[in-house]
Amino acid sequence: LFQVNGHNPGSDGQARESLREDLQKFLGGEVLLHQLDDLTKVNPVTLETVLRCLQARYMADTFYTNAGCTLVALNPFKPVLHLYSPELMREYHAAPQPQKLKPHVFTVGEQTYRNVKSLIEPVNQSIVVSGESGAGKTWTSRCLMKFYAVVATSPASWESHKIAERIEQRILNSNPVMEAFGRLSRDTRQLVFVLALEPRCAFLSIVSNDS
Numbered sequence: 671l672f673q674v675n676g677h678n679p680g681s682d683g684q685a686r687e688s689l690r691e692d693l694q695k696f697l698g699g700e701v702l703l704h705q706l707d708d709l710t711k712v713n714p715v716t717l718e719t720v721l722r723c724l725q726a727r728y729m730a731d732t733f734y735t736n737a738g739c740t741l742v743a744l745n746p747f748k749p750v751l752h753l754y755s756p757e758l759m760r761e762y763h764a765a766p767q768p769q770k771l772k773p774h775v776f777t778v779g780e781q782t783y784r785n786v787k788s789l790i791e792p793v794n795q796s797i798v799v800s801g802e803s804g805a806g807k808t809w810t811s812r813c814l815m816k817f818y819a820v821v822a823t824s825p826a827s828w829e830s831h832k833i834a835e836r837i838e839q840r841i842l843n844s845n846p847v848m849e850a851f852g853r854l855s856r857d858t859r860q861l862v863f864v865l866a867l868e869p870r871c872a873f874l875s876i877v878s879n880d881s
C-alpha cells in the first residue's frame with residue numbers, strides 16, 4: 671500500500687495501520703462493490719479499491735462506471751446485445767435526467783446531444799475516448815455514432831426508421847476515411863471523427879490512440 675487518496679501515508683506506523691483497517695473494512699463486504707456506480711464513492715481511494723470495484727462490476731456484467739464526470743468503460747470481450755439496443759438508446763434519449771440512469775456511454779451521448787440542441791455556447795461538443803490498444807475506443811465511437819443516428823430521427827414512422835438506418839450506414843461507411851484522416855495526424859496520436867447532424871451543429875469525437 672503506497673498511496674491513499676493521492677497521498678503517501680508516510681512511514682507513520684499508526685497511520686498505516688488505520689489505513690489498512692479502512693481498506694479491509696471497505697473491501698471486507700460491508701459495501702457491495704459492484705453496486706458502486708461512481709468511483710468517487712470508493713473510500714479510501716487506492717489503486718486496489720478502485721480496481722476491486724471495477725472488477726466486481728465486471729464480474730456482475732456491469733461494464734460502465736462513472737468517475738465523477740468521466741465514464742469508465744470496460745471491454746466485456748463478449749457480445750452484450752441488450753446493452754446497445756435501439757430501445758435502450760431511446761430510453762436514455764427520452765429520460766428527463768439521463769445521468770440518473772445506470773452509467774452508460776448513451777448518457778454521455780445524450781448529454782452532449784442536449785448541449786448541442788440547446789444552441790447555448792459552446793454549441794460544438796467534444797467527446798474524448800481514450801484507452802490502451804484494444805480497450806474499445808473504436809467500439810465506443812461507433813456506439814456514439816449509432817446513438818446519434820437513432821435518436822436524431824423520430825421512432826414513430828417506418829420512414830424515420832429507414833432514415834436512421836441510412837444515416838447510421840453512411841456514418842459507419844465514412845469511418846475508413848475518418849480513420850485515414852486520423853492516421854495523417856498520427857504524430858498527434860489522435861483519430862478525429864466529425865459527425866454533422868444538422869447544418870448548424872457538429873459533434874466532434876476525438877479518439878486518443880496511445881497504442
Ligand SMILES: Nc1ncnc2c1ncn2[C@@H]1O[C@H](COP(=O)(O)OP(=O)(O)OP(=O)(O)O)[C@@H](O)[C@H]1O
Pocket residue numbers: 744745746747748749750801802803804805806807808809810879881
Ligand atoms: N462494449 C463492447 N462490447 C462488445 N465488444 C467490444 C466492446 N468494446 C470493445 N469490444 C471489442 O473488443 C475489440 C477491441 O475493441 P476496439 O477495436 O474498439 O479497440 P481500440 O481501443 O479501438 O483498439 P486500437 O487502439 O488497437 O484500435 C473489438 O473486437 C471490439 O469489437
